[in-house]
Amino acid sequence: MALRLLQHRDQDGTRRVIAARQDGAGFVAGVSDVRALALRAIESGRSLAEAVDALGISGQVDLAAELAAGRLVAPIDHPDPAHLVLAGTGLTHLGSAEGRDKMHRDAAAATHKTDSMRMFLEGVEGGKPAAGAVGQQPEWFYKGNGTHLAGPGEALDMPGFAQDGGEEPELAGIYLIGPDGTPWRLGICLANEFSDHVTERHNYLWLAHSKLRQAALGPELLVGAVPGDVRGTSRILRDGATLWEKPFLSGEANMSHTLANLEHHHFKYPLFRTPGDVHVHFFGTATLSFSDGIRTAPGDVFEIEAAPFTLPLRNPLSRSADAGHVAVRAL
Numbered sequence: 001m002a003l004r005l006l007q008h009r010d011q012d013g014t015r016r017v018i019a020a021r022q023d024g025a026g027f028v029a030g031v032s033d034v035r036a037l038a039l040r041a042i043e044s045g046r047s048l049a050e051a052v053d054a055l056g057i058s059g060q061v062d063l064a065a066e067l068a069a070g071r072l073v074a075p076i077d078h079p080d081p082a083h084l085v086l087a088g089t090g091l092t093h094l095g096s097a098e099g100r101d102k103m104h105r106d107a108a109a110a111t112h113k114t115d116s117m118r119m120f121l122e123g124v125e126g127g128k129p130a131a132g133a134v135g136q137q138p139e140w141f142y143k144g145n146g147t148h149l150a151g152p153g154e155a156l157d158m159p160g161f162a163q164d165g166g167e168e169p170e171l172a173g174i175y176l177i178g179p180d181g182t183p184w185r186l187g188i189c190l191a192n193e194f195s196d197h198v199t200e201r202h203n204y205l206w207l208a209h210s211k212l213r214q215a216a217l218g219p220e221l222l223v224g225a226v227p228g229d230v231r232g233t234s235r236i237l238r239d240g241a242t243l244w245e246k247p248f249l250s251g252e253a254n255m256s257h258t259l260a261n262l263e264h265h266h267f268k269y270p271l272f273r274t275p276g277d278v279h280v281h282f283f284g285t286a287t288l289s290f291s292d293g294i295r296t297a298p299g300d301v302f303e304i305e306a307a308p309f310t311l312p313l314r315n316p317l318s319r320s321a322d323a324g325h326v327a328v329r330a331l
Contacts, residue, residue, distance in 0.1 A: 002308065018063070026060060029058060037052070048187070072151070076189075085142075085145060089140055091139050092139075094254055143215055152217075167194060171188050176276075187223040191280075229254065250285070302316075
């Protein structure tokens with residue numbers, strides 16, 4: 001099994017990094033967080049796995065017990081949340097246009113393809129270019145900075161003005177910008193790209209509003225080659241019982257774009273290559289409970305699991321009492 005990295009926080013706030021392989025898990029010596037470990041690896045010219053081996057691992061960690069105790073936090077963060085960028089791409093998975101098209105087809109004449117379907121088909125045709133070539137650019141959206149990042153077990157909060165809070169089970173790529181502006185992919189995580197699908201359905205031009213929500217990352221950062229075929233299950237629990245459950249697929253074998261193409265079209269902008277910044281990029285999904293008519297409610301629990309990740313991502317849904325009204329004052 002490939003190397004997985006996790007971030008641990010004791011009750012007193014002490015931070016440590018856990019390295020997990022098939023033969024067990026332990027604490028990495030000399031580093032308190034994954035970003036610091038990655039910076040060391042870049043500086044020394046080592047891979048993350050080599051950097052872990054050079055520092056050494058001690059102790060035995062029961063990952064399931066640490067998760068249940070609430071001591072595992074999001075596997076990446078930044079000491080200044082403003083320097084962590086959450087963004088993503090949509091309509092990237094084979095079949096992903098179906099649910100989106102259901103949401104948007106009423107806004108277009110029946111004899112015409114919606115913009116969603118057109119973009120999806122363009123991705124199918126040009127999203128997997130030859131090595132070194134630039135393919136079709138995908139739909140892209142911004143989700144916020146590190147203040148919007150939720151870890152395992154933390155609540156995903158609907159703002160008071162939100163019309164919906166729905167899950168999007170997918171993979172997220174984790175990146176660190178090196179000192180010379182090079183984006184380095186550290187690995188991938190399970191993710192819930194939480195969105196407001198009712199707002200999006202009302203008008204496609206409100207997609208940007210619908211995406212300005214929190215997002216959650218699973219506890220494990222999978223290091224190394226990205227699996228081409230990832231198969232998992234997304235479910236919603238209400239009062240302890242399963243309200244909805246469906247399998248989901250990810251990885252390039254199930255996508256209309258290569259990861260390299262999605263990465264190029266994000267990092268081609270110089271502002272996304274600021275040294276030291278962290279990027280969490282959501283690769284998209286084809287599976288939504290909203291497409292099946294499910295309306296979530298505060299107290300529901302989103303649960304996402306998929307191999308080769310060994311731990312699930314669970315997050316309860318909450319709703320803020322703040323309606324979000326803001327009055328600007330002249331200075």
